[in-house]
Amino acid sequence: MEIRPGVLRTPDARFADLPDFPFAPHYVEVPGGALGPLRMHYLDEGPADAAPVLMLHGNPTWSFLYRHMIRPLADAGHRVIVPDMIGFGRSDKPADRSAYSYDRFVGWMGAFVDALDLTGITLVCQDWGGPIGFRILAERPDRFAAVFATNTLLPNCEPPPRGIEGWPGPGIEAWIETCRTSSDLPAGELVAGASLHRPASDVLAGYDAPFPEAAYKAGLLQITCGIPVSEAAEGLMANRAAWALLERWDRPFATAFSDGDPATAAWAPVFRRRVPGAAQCAHPVIERAGHFVQEEQGPALAAELLRFLDA
Numbered sequence: 001m002e003i004r005p006g007v008l009r010t011p012d013a014r015f016a017d018l019p020d021f022p023f024a025p026h027y028v029e030v031p032g033g034a035l036g037p038l039r040m041h042y043l044d045e046g047p048a049d050a051a052p053v054l055m056l057h058g059n060p061t062w063s064f065l066y067r068h069m070i071r072p073l074a075d076a077g078h079r080v081i082v083p084d085m086i087g088f089g090r091s092d093k094p095a096d097r098s099a100y101s102y103d104r105f106v107g108w109m110g111a112f113v114d115a116l117d118l119t120g121i122t123l124v125c126q127d128w129g130g131p132i133g134f135r136i137l138a139e140r141p142d143r144f145a146a147v148f149a150t151n152t153l154l155p156n157c158e159p160p161p162r163g164i165e166g167w168p169g170p171g172i173e174a175w176i177e178t179c180r181t182s183s184d185l186p187a188g189e190l191v192a193g194a195s196l197h198r199p200a201s202d203v204l205a206g207y208d209a210p211f212p213e214a215a216y217k218a219g220l221l222q223i224t225c226g227i228p229v230s231e232a233a234e235g236l237m238a239n240r241a242a243w244a245l246l247e248r249w250d251r252p253f254a255t256a257f258s259d260g261d262p263a264t265a266a267w268a269p270v271f272r273r274r275v276p277g278a279a280q281c282a283h284p285v286i287e288r289a290g291h292f293v294q295e296e297q298g299p300a301l302a303a304e305l306l307r308f309l310d311a
Contacts, residue, residue, distance in 0.1 A: 007035055008093040008216050014209045015090060019202045021067045025090055030111040032092075035099060040112055041090035042083035046074030051120035051145065053309070055082045056109070058127020058152075060187040060220045061292065062089025064206050065126075068298025069305070076306055083112055085132075087219020089210050097218045102226035102235040106135045113143060122146045122309065126294065127264075128223060130154055131239065138242035146252040147277070148305055150286070150293055153267040154246070155228055156239040162274075164266050168229040171263070179224035184214035194291035196260045203295070246275050252311075253277035256304050258289035258297070281308065 003009045015025075023043045032038035043063050053073055055066045063082040073080045084091040086108045087100060094100065109132050113121075121144045125133040130152025137144045155168070179185070188204030211217050228236040246253075253275045257268040272278045284304045289296040 002095070003092070004036065006095050006099070007032070007038065008095050009039070010090060010093070010210050010212060010216060012090075014212060018064065018206045018209065019200075021064055021206065023063075023067075023070065028112060028115045030086070030108050030115065032086075032094070035094055038086050038092040038094070038108070040083060040086060040092070040108065042081055042112070043070065044079070044081050045070050046079040047077060048079060050077055050079040051122065052079045052081050052118050053122045053124060053305075054113070054118065054133075055080065055124040056126070056129030056133045057082075057085065057088070058129050059223050060088070060185070060190050061127070061207060062091075062210055064089070064209075065292060065294045066298070069294060069302040072299065072302040072306065076309075078309065081116070081118070083109065084210075085109065085128075085219070087223070093210075093216050093219060095215055095218055097222040100219050100222040100226070102131070102223075102228070103238070105223065105226070106132050106235075106238075109133070110136045110139060113140065119143050120145045122148060124148045124150075124305065125152050126150045127152055127291070131235075134242045134246065135235075135238055138238075138245040141245060141249075144251070146254075146308075147249075147275075148254050148256060148308055149271060150256045150301065151258055151261050151264045151291055153264055154239055154242060156236060156243055157228065157231060157233070164270065167266070168227070172227065172229060176224055176227060176229065179221050182221060184217060185221065187211055187217075187220060191292055191295065194261070194263075195296055196288060196290040197296060199295060243274070246271075248276070250276045252281050252308070254281040254308050255283045256286055256293075256301060256308075258286045258291070258293040260289055261291040261293070263291055282311070
């Protein structure tokens with residue numbers, strides 16, 4: 001439904017009876033420029049006075065992705081905060097693709113962190129959660145205590161040996177072109193296509209739930225177009241500044257990539273090599289999982305995250 005010109009909000013009925021998703025919704029407003037304030041949804045489980053574990057999703061998912069990790073962390077005494085990016089999940093969705101950009105996604109999520117006044121954060125990030133989360137960390141390093149990264153990246157168009165051999169490659173460029181020229185893509189099928197084992201139909205319906213019509217998918221389609229793959233790309237210099245901060249980061253930084261995601265596998269050793277805080281951490285590999293490791297092996301990833309937090 002359109003709540004005001006140019007801003008859509010998914011009806012609550014779309015989120016009823018989702019599998020393994022009993023969590024209460026919470027909301028906060030972030031600045032939306034000419035569109036006015038935008039309502040951002042998040043989950044907030046566990047003790048309110050505990051240090052926050054901030055879990056950031058990517059494309060085309062939402063907080064539903066982390067459903068098998070939230071309860072184990074909360075039961076262990078951690079405050080678990082899982083926001084939906086603007087354009088995703090239960091958060092507001094600007095209807096025009098021009099409303100979205102890499103920098104705006106960073107700005108919205110940064111405003112969310114500031115609005116909740118989060119400190120002592122352990123950042124958990126996957127897919128776009130990394131490029132967005134690392135930028136927020138670089139802008140607000142005093143708010144963060146540790147990083148737990150899985151199946152993510154921070155591209156800045158560096159040549160080898162500091163960067164990734166063959167990245168960006170034709171696969172990335174083809175995916176950007178697909179998103180640029182498409183008017184609709186099925187969220188559930190995108191998740192299934194990047195999984196080693198096809199999720200159940202009710203789970204795939206959960207990923208489709210935020211998008212009752214193609215009009216709700218402007219953010220899903222546009223975010224991929226923001227991947228910085230050239231020297232002229234928006235966000236490239238900010239990504240390089242984030243790398244400069246990460247190369248001085250001596251707080252804990254763990255990677256827990258899956259064994260079945262060729263799209264991001266090469267980035268794990270880059271983080272381990274370049275981030276000083278990685279030297280003090282274990283770096284487990286999560287077996288039998290594709291790109292969306294939380295979906296296929298959420299309990300195993302949660303167990304590794306708990307070991308990281310305990311250490």
